[in-house]
Amino acid sequence: MDEYIVEGEGVPDNVLLSELSEDALFGNVTLRYEVDRIYTFTGEVCISMNPFRRIPGLEDTPEHMSKYVGRYPYENPPHPYSVGDTAYQNMLNTKKNQAILISGESGAGKTEAAKTVLRYISFATPTSKAKDMEKIKDQLLDSNPILEAFGNAKTIRNDNSSRFGKYMKISFNAANFPVGGSINVYLLEKSRVVTRAMDERSFHIFYNLLAGADDGLLSSLQLQRDPSAYKLLALSNCYTVNTINDKSDFAAVQAAMRTLEFPADVQQALWRYVSAVLHLGQVEFTASGDSAVVANENEVAIAAQLLNTDKAVLTKALLNRTVEAQGQSIVKPLDAATAVYARDSLCKTLYERCFLQVVRQINHTIENKTISGKEEVQIGLLDIYGFEVFEKNSFEQMMINYTNEKLQQVFIELTLKQEQEEYEREGIEWTPIQYFNNKVICDLIEAKPKGIIAFMDEACLMNKTEDVFLKSLGDNFRSHEHFEDFDKKKDKAIGKLDFRLKHYAGDVIYDMTGCLDKNTDQLFRDLTRALNASSDAPLKEMFPVSNETKKRPETAGAQFRRSVNELIDMLMACSPHYIRCIKPNANKRPDELDEELCRHQIRYLGLLENVRVRRAGFAYRNEYKRFQSRYKMIGAQSWPSFRGGDDKAATEYLVRDEMGITSDLYRLGEKKGFL
Ligand SMILES: Nc1ncnc2c1ncn2[C@@H]1O[C@H](COP(=O)(O)OP(=O)(O)O)[C@@H](O)[C@H]1O
Ligand SMILES: [Mg+2]
Structure with missing residues (x-):
């Protein structure tokens, strides 16, 4: 304990602060950050400040990790290891599933923290002599480079930004040995394949493949090395990243695929699908009267070959749409603009399903195949995009921020409310703490039938335009405390197709231009059928054709709401542990502190509420x-x-x-x- 508190380095646990305020909390974590103490506890919550550089002594070495094994958090300097250790000990004592929730803005250090905890758990948990258990740990760690290659991209904020949410579970058997794992993924930002901000990149794997594939592989995929030759990569004018070596990353992905027992034909198939996306992105259309025609048939031919489909079938599906009307199927040619839409949705969907295929393959290898699931207990790690506020925010940001609102609900429910309920149950005198319950914002977004997603679905179903959709929002929510829409006289910042949501973390203006298309998220049935007709069996399975022709496919918004709620239900049944990541500056620079940015994050991570409850309550x-x-x-x-x-x-x-x-x-x- 003596070593735990060091003069001039702030307090290791904010609960020990003599004064409770944002100033004090900010002062403490930043003072510690300046002396390389990037981690600080608030009770059991570990706050992590991204140093943007390696800090001597904090490497994940066996010596470092071994100091935390089986120790109480206060016996060591604060570290995510303690969170991992507490979760593990808790699991042993209670036999209850544990969840470690890692939150923070893009670039705050969530994925790095998740990897650190995974490395620690893998180090600290016992391993039987059996080789296969050692293998499970390696496989879990090795899934990272593959998932990152397919699911991460360079954004303005983070060179290696995860564009999907991930819940990684490690299962333990009755003897407390890790026996398997599984990975769930949430909402890959697939729109990135066809559109993104300038100076950002598409998913790493495209650049990895072009730089790292040997000449034989490259020519079998009919690709050339230069990424700027591909429209889907050229559109944001950014090909290389200082901190990324695409060539060696490709080798790392291939090595990890070997560790994870991806069969050679599965690997080959993945490269074919990824390449097909690039080739499809090359396809151009010209107008002939009202109908589109393909301007460069050779690209369709290459894509068809890579996908083992017939070129004529693929071409027809790119240019036509079959509509069911009065029991009859009518084939209507597409105009050039709609053909572009169809092509783009094929690129996005193919890439997304390719990503899901990768996840399935990883799960197939790491899931526990030997022991029945009954006596298993799990530790899960949630690494999911934090609150996102850009200059222009659209459908994707709204979904991401909605997820964060829901996660805040888990925090409130499980930490604040449970704590207060425990005092009541135990008959302990207690002054209730005031905190903002953000359920009202969750409802505003997800309620049925009167929530933003529901109104968006209705607009899609009725083929309405975006201004009609926004009008319905305005009519219903104008008096809602957390909603503001276009009003020329009142607020110039909100445009005609915008609205503002007052999130618990702060205000965000969303631009709904194009949101209905994104929500419909339709891959025309003709294209699904064309890929289902492929002689490549896995691809055929990736594009199932449902027999029900009438039923409308679920919208992107509804799908997202469903999967977020599944995640939340699962988390609610676990004992939670928290790592809250803070990004000290937006420039990814070491030793630079942006006070406003930090304070903003401290506010919306709910850190103060957390200290309040902890301090008003009892730590032990x-x-x-x-x-x-x-x-x-x-x-x-x-x-x-x-x-x-x-x-x-x-x-x-x-x-x-x-x-x-x-x-x-x-x-x-x-x-x-x-x-
Ligand atoms: N603990 C850490 N030590 C050193 N650098 C870090 C640490 N955490 C994050 N970084 C740096 O910040 C970058 C972004 O972190 P990352 O975990 O990918 O952010 P997020 O997942 O929150 O978007 C990393 O690529 C790395 O360069
Ligand atoms: Mg990340």
């Missing part, structure tokens, strides 16, 4: 039975067993007489003592 609690059996050795009257009454009396004796804690600093509840 334990059941009387456990408490007295853990500490009875320190009291003459309690060793070997207490003679003055029940477990509660024993606890009071130990706390008051043996530990000398004054009565204002502890409370005795129904079943537990609080310190």
